[in-house]
Amino acid sequence: MITLWELKGRGGRPYSSFSWRTKMALRHKGLDYDSVPVPMSDKAAIAFSGGKTVPIIKDAQDGETRVIRDSWKIAEYLEEKYSDRPTLFGGAIGKGFAFTYNTWADRVLLPAMMPVIVADLYERIDPSDEAYFRQVFEGFLRSTLEEARERVPRAKERLSKILEPMQATLKRQPFVCGQMPAYGDYILFSIVQWARIASPQDIFNNSDPLHLWRERMLDLYDGFARNVPVA
C-alpha cells in the first residue's frame, strides 16, 4: 500500500506541482495510493521523511517499508521497483532525456509560470499557510504578490515564449514522449495542472497544441486529473 503526502489547498485543491508528477506516475504504473494533504508550512507533519518538501511516498509491502521523497527520486524508485508495469522512461536513454527535461522544466518553465499564477494561487492555499506563502514567494519574486498581479500581462508574454517550442513539438507529435504519454508528459503536465488548479486565467488558446495536449492528459486514467477541485 502506497501513501502520498502532498500539499493541502483550500477546498481540497491538490495544487502541488511536483506531487502531480508522482500522482501521474503512480497512475501510469497502475498503482493505488492514499493521499495525505498537508499545509505547506507544516514541516512537522513531514519531518519523518528527513526533508521539508512534498511529494513523499511511503511504500509498505511484504513487511518492508520504504520512504522516498523528491519527485525525481520517486519516479526512479517506481520505475525500478515496478519494472514489470508500464515504463515511465523506456530505458536508459529515455531516463537520461527525462532528467534533462525535468531540469529544463524546473529551472525555466516553472519560474516562468509562477509569476503568472502566484497571486491567484495565494487565494486558494490553506488559510494557515498565508503568512508562510507570502514570505517564500515574495522572496522568490522580489516583489509583493500584489505587484506580481500587476505584472501578469508581461509574465504571460514571457511564458508564451518559453512554451513556444512545446507548442511546436505538440503540433507535430501528440505527446512530449512521442505517440504515448510517459514521464516527460507528466513533468510538463505538473506545471500546467498547477496553473489550472491555482488560477482561473486561461493560459492557452483553445486552438493551441498545448491546449489539445492538456485535454488528452486530462482524459487519461478515466479523467483522473480532470476531476479535481480547480480554480
Add this chain to the structure above:
Amino acid sequence: MITLWELKGRGGRPYSSFSWRTKMALRHKGLDYDSVPVPMSDKAAIAFSGGKTVPIIKDAQDGETRVIRDSWKIAEYLEEKYSDRPTLFGGAIGKGFAFTYNTWADRVLLPAMMPVIVADLYERIDPSDEAYFRQVFEGFLRSTLEEARERVPRAKERLSKILEPMQATLKRQPFVCGQMPAYGDYILFSIVQWARIASPQDIFNNSDPLHLWRERMLDLYDGFARNVPVA
C-alpha cells in the same frame, strides 16, 4: 556505401550544424561515409534531393539506392535501417523525447547561438557564398553582420541564459541522454560544434559542465569531431 552532402567552408571547415547531427549519428552506428562538401548557395548541386538544404545522404546497397534529406529524417532512417547497431533513440519514448529536444534546439538554442558567431562565421565560409550568406543571415538578424558583431556581448549573455538548464543537467549526469551519448547529445553538439568551427570566441569557461561535456564529445570515435579544421 553512404554519401553525405554537407556545407563547404573555407579551408575545408565542415561548419554545417545539421550535418554534424548526421555525422555523429553515422559514427554512433559505426557506418562509414564519403563527404561531398557543397557551397551553401549552390542549390543545383543538391537539386537531386528534392530540397534546398543539407544534410542529405544517399545509401546505396544491395541494388537499392535511397536518398534522404533533413537531419531528423536521416536519424529516423538510420535507426530503422540499422536497427541491429547501437541505438540512437533507445526506443519509442527516447525517440519522442529526441524530437522534443530537437525542436527546442532548433527554435531556441540555434537562434540564440547564431548572433554570437555569425560575423565570425562569415569570414570562414566558401568565398562563393559571401553574397548569399549576407542576404540570408542579415534577413534573419534584421541587421548587418557588422551590427551583429557589435551586439555580441549582449547575445552571449542571452545565450548563457538559454544554456543554463543544460549546464545544470550536465553537472549531474555526463550526457544529455544519461550515462552514454545518444542522439540528444548529437543535437546539442551540432550547435556547439558549429560555434567551435565558426568562431574563435570561447563560448564556455573551462570549468563549465558544458565545456567538460564538449571535451567528452570531442573524444568520441577516436577524436572524430576534434580533428577537423576549426576557427
